[in-house]
Amino acid sequence: MVGGAVISANPLKLDILSHKKCVAICAIATISTFQYGLDYSLVGGFMAMPGFLEVYGYYDDTTEAWAIDPTVQRLISSLMTIGTFVGSLMVGPFSSFMGRKFGLWGATILNFIATAVMLGTTSVGALYAARLILGVSVGWFLTFSQLYVHEVAPAHLRGITFAVYQAQLSIGSIVGASVDFGTAGIMNKNAYRIPLAVFFAAPTIQSICLFFFPETPRWLVAHGKEAEAEKSLRSLRNSNIDEHEFQAEFNEIRLSTREQVEQNKKALFLEMWRGTNLRRTGLSIAVICFHAANGSSWVNIYTTYYLSIAGVSDPFAYSLMVTCMGLLGVIISTLYVRVIDRRVIMLVGVLACGFSQLAQAIAWTVAPNTKESGQVIVAFICLFTFFYVAYAPYAWLLGGEYPNSALRGYVFGVATALNFLGNWLGTFTAPYFINPLDLDWGPKYGYIWFGSNMILAVFTWFYIPETRDRTLEEIHEMFEAKVPARKFKTYVCTGVEAYAAEGAGKDHLEEREKGAVRVNETEERV
Template identity: 70%
Template sequence: MAGGAVISANPLQLDVRSHLKCLGICFIVTISSFQYGLDYALVGGFMAMPGFLKVFGYYDDVAGKWAIDPTVQQLISSLMTIGTFVGSLSVGPFSSKFGRRHGLWMASLLNCFATAVMIGTTNLGALYFARLVLGVSVGWFLTFAQVYINEAAPAHLRGIAFAVYQSQLSIGSIIGAAIDYGTHNMPGMESYRIPLAVFFVAPTIQGVALFFFPESPRWLMTQGRGAEAEAALRRLRHRHIKESELQAEFNEIRTSTVEQMELHNGKNMWVEMWRGTNRRRSLLCIAIICFHCANGSSWINIYTTYFLTTAGVSEAFSYSTMVTCMGLIGVLASLFIVRYIDRRVIVLSGVGACGLCQLAFAISWTVAPGTVEAAKVVIAFISLFTFFYVAYAPYAWLMGGEYVSNHLRAHTFGLATALNFLGNWLGVFTAPYFINPASLGWSAKYGYIWFASNAILFIFTFFFIPETRDRTLEEINEIFEAKVPARKFKSYVCTGTEAMAVASVVEKREKDIC
């Protein structure tokens, strides 16, 4: 499964150097994931900051320290996730009319507005509202960015582009954890207001850069704007690209997109995604993207600092930063192998390892609850969990975007992302009932539930997830239309898209002769 590339009709030069310009554009677009990682790290740290708890928490006379009500904790953490659900669900209708770039611009504006409210308020209601709006912006950031990258990056480099996407998220988490560590001992509101001010950086950079980037050529083709689509594709590719390569790629996009539009034109996209071969594609897209919420990452990501603090671990903020760094190491490790190892192998290894890590720290807390030894085991396996999760996570997003057609991508991917965030919300909202000493107080034993969930993901991946490494989006469309079983995707020869790519070259040569 790990050896040998698929037989692909990709007409481009299959190297990295020829496509550095496009990778640079994708890098700027992925700044949106930096914002998501930043929020997870910052807000998780707020739950253990005296300066934050004095404003939005209460003083526990029994424990002799500041604490936060579980309901307030749930709402602060989960309202952003609800917002991402709403934002992601609206991506399809918005994108159909306005495109990918305008969605990213709107996300930047909403993000800045929500951040300003969070910095300025001391009212819980206003804080809840800001978290909800921030969630909408994050949902748009993540979904529009991933759809854009899927449609802009060359087929053989989509894996690298998504690894960069995930690395931005990890870097955001590291910076967020580091800033929290630097301010958490400040007694006043500046302990959380200083970290929140960092939220303005990423939207500003991306908002300005988007003025210089082209719209997605595949989206332009779905709008019938062929000349603009060709111009956008030319801007995404190296200026010294061979004209035959560019025309071959564009012809493949044009022909395949026109065929897809003829099938769906004038029809309701929310209905079309469940008809014919689109039903299988939609279900696979939703399933693989929801792996992120089904493996237990949500409660670990946002409650690591709080969990370690309540478990009596000293230097909880330092360990939280270390855990986040393990995630960056994981995605950087996958960056060097994603071009050579099948995506199914990466996902299978990731969910299997994540399940075993959850099982390991659950067992340790069962055997020796509340001890220093158990705490060390928990820290070790949370770090390993983060390494393996972040190593495979970008390719789950990538495959979800690859499975659906150009015409339905924004609707299906938006729905899948919304359902994933709904699952995240359930994980974040219910976690305090399990880990908070004021409720069930399971602590690390919560990992038993997520071990079982990861086992299900492993089995599902083995039998149902198809391999798409190095395939163009048009090739993937052809394979699905041919109703090829998941286990035969890798060996299938796409004669249709190969003919599309060659046709434009032959046509151009004939014109040159004439």
């Protein structure tokens, strides 16, 4: 499962330097995912800033400190999630007509409007509206950027580009926590206005760069613009690419995408639930919802609470340390994503997250409300964050690889929306389990999430197909052939090889196949 070459029809050179231009484009196309991590980190810090609470909170004479009404606090957080949910559902129809680039530009415009309102208003009603609009913007940034990367990156480098995507998100969290840490002591509106201004940075850089990037070749082919698609693919590949390789890849994309569009001419939202598409849609939704099902939402939100239990003197600084553990996890993942199967990464990730949840629950069961158990919990929160972020980008990756090119926007949008709904549900229900006034489980809540992660592990073992180094067209052929999940890795795709041969010439393709066989035999001997 870990070693051995995947039997792939990918006609390109399987290195990084030959595709450095496309990797750079993907990195810039995902820079706006910085926004999600930024918001997640910034707004949580606002709730402890006197400058913010003076405007949107009230002064509590009993505690002689600024506070905020719980309803206002919940709405500020939940409206963002609702906006993200709604925005993700809109991705399918919007992307079908406007494309991936216009989706990112639309997200930028909404981001600018929402941020300007939050900077200029002192009305809680206007703040609510801005949070909702910002949620739509963030939902579009996340989904459209991933769709773009799925459809332009070479098959063997999609894992690397998604690691970059996750790194952008983690960096956003670190920047948000750092800016909050620096402005928390300001006793006026600038305490939160300075951090909010950071929301303009990443989308501005990305929106300018997008003028120089092409629309994805698969989207163009799906809309009958094959000449533009060839031009797009050529601009995404290095100028010195071997023409045989280029024509083989383009022909594979052109003919397979044309076939997929012909198979799905009716109402696309209905087509995604029919025939072989039903399996693909179900897998995409399931694997993307791994994010909500492993318990990350409640661990991340209540980290500061457990830091205080552990006797940590500076919770803000230690929260930043936990966030850095996530960045470390995704950086390390770039070292193995090209050589370890997707199934192994997912399996190890959910098992590690599950046992991290179990360790917290056991510690609290044995010694509740003690400094020692708090320290154990903080340690396993760090481990949970490391392993979660080390596998999280590849759940997104798999979720976008499974749908076909005609339906990818619809399926990915629905899957993303359901994931955010699951995250909201986890966040909303957590207080009832851990609050002393309700069930008072505290970290024993981890028992539930341990069980959830074990279910994810079983699902991964039996149902997740292996797609490492496979082109999107190969993945389509295997689903259409109804290949069982455990046989994806060894299945030989004949259809896409025939398409590639039409573009590159049979002699060239046969030589590549002989080379692939020799590589595979060498690895097996090793």
